[in-house]
Amino acid sequence: MKSNPLVKINELIEQDYLIVVDTNVLLGLYRLSPDYADFALKCLEKIKSFIRIPYVVALEFSRHNRKLYKDRQLSIKNSISDNLTMIENHKKKVLNAIAVLEKRNFPEIDELLNSVGACYDKATSLLDDYFDEHSVLTLINDTWNSDLPEDFLDELQNNQQIMAPLELSEIYGICDDGEKRYKKENPPGYKDAKKKDGIRKYSDLIWWKEVIQYARKSRKNIVLVTDDVKEDWWTIDEKGQYLFRGELITEFEKETKIRANQNQGTQLESLKLIPFISSDFYTAVANSYNIEKADAIGLAMNLTDKSYISHIQEKVFDDILDDLIFSGTQYVNDTVTYVGTEGIESWDLEDCEFLGYEIESRDGNTIYYRLNYSVCLSGYSHDYWGRDEDTKAVILSEPFYHEVKGEISVLVCREADLLIDYEEDDDYASAEIEEGDLSEVVYKDYQYEPEPDPEAYTTCSECGKPLSVYNDFNGKCLECAALED
Known part of the structure; x- marks a missing residue:
């Protein structure tokens, strides 16, 4: 069953449906832009009397x-300066x-x-003017x-719209x-198995069982709203639509059916479950009750870029490291003294530091970030000298040592929407090195270094003449040793 924004929520309520909201939907309100958050709260307020919250959801x-809430205030304040x-x-x-x-x-x-500087100054002025002229917008004034x-949740609690907690024995059984x-x-919930431990690992399963038990006892059909879009709740079809797992629909219907022998001879048929992701749910509520809709794509963008970058900066560098190592001189400027004809087969990473990021552009719900890194690389190149006449093996010159240092820029494409778990989000569609400016800091030509005399392993302490096994007399050469005698 898909999440369908065209469903009439008012008609479902008339048919005795109750609405159950997941934790991620409630916490998601803090991550939305102010305008879209207000729109979402207006939708929830409209159907507030019919909302029920599982105890585990309220606890989480x-x-x-x-x-x-604190992070939200800071993100709105920083959005202008960013x-x-x-x-x-x-x-x-x-x-x-x-x-x-x-x-x-x-x-x-x-x-x-x-002229170019004046254009950028004009852009800054336009942005300043925009914020001044639109100071009444909730983008600025929350x-x-x-x-x-x-x-909102406190009011539901006071109206006894929070489900009763399960018994401890029931939780252990779950x-x-x-x-x-x-x-x-x-x-x-099985996607949480590796990320969480103890009872928290089963929190999704626990609140799911709470919903089933509540529906079974109250004999109410359920509208379920969850933004947990991992594969253990939803799948995505070829059109990009979210499809609720069929096993969950089947389980809900099976568990809410009451056989005659369980109910004094009266059989009660299965109840219905209609699933939503929050963006579709808000649209459905707005359509049903004539609530003015906000632009879900434009206004629901998250304002936590800095948090997102902190999650991905190491992962991005790991992803592009192979490209950097085998890039040869692609990102090195013209400061290199000389590179052998065979080029630089690979680099070794000596040092790396994340310098910061910029928002390159936004296109709908696609954001492009530019991440900047300082790197130091070392490598060797050789000249091709031909082939051995007998073995046909390639003969190369002595190595040229290169060490380069500078900055590289990595362009990261992120697809952002209402359903992102912003606390743990480290996903991106692509990451690739866009440019680099590496300068040579060390160059060493080993083929012109004089080869050491293998027999000259020290020098005479008197005259400085090289010594070998043939003329070393207690650290002195033959002539100096003879003078002592």
């Missing part, structure tokens, strides 16, 4: 919401590139520098004067069952 929410910083970084980079032309005797470079998701299910990769 209380563990994380304070930190996310945009201005991006322009300034681009300006410096372009002006530095133009300045190189002056060293190569291009004419009228000063005029070009002034409408939240308190922790609204927490307030954990035992979960161990068997996870080995067979039966949904839900």
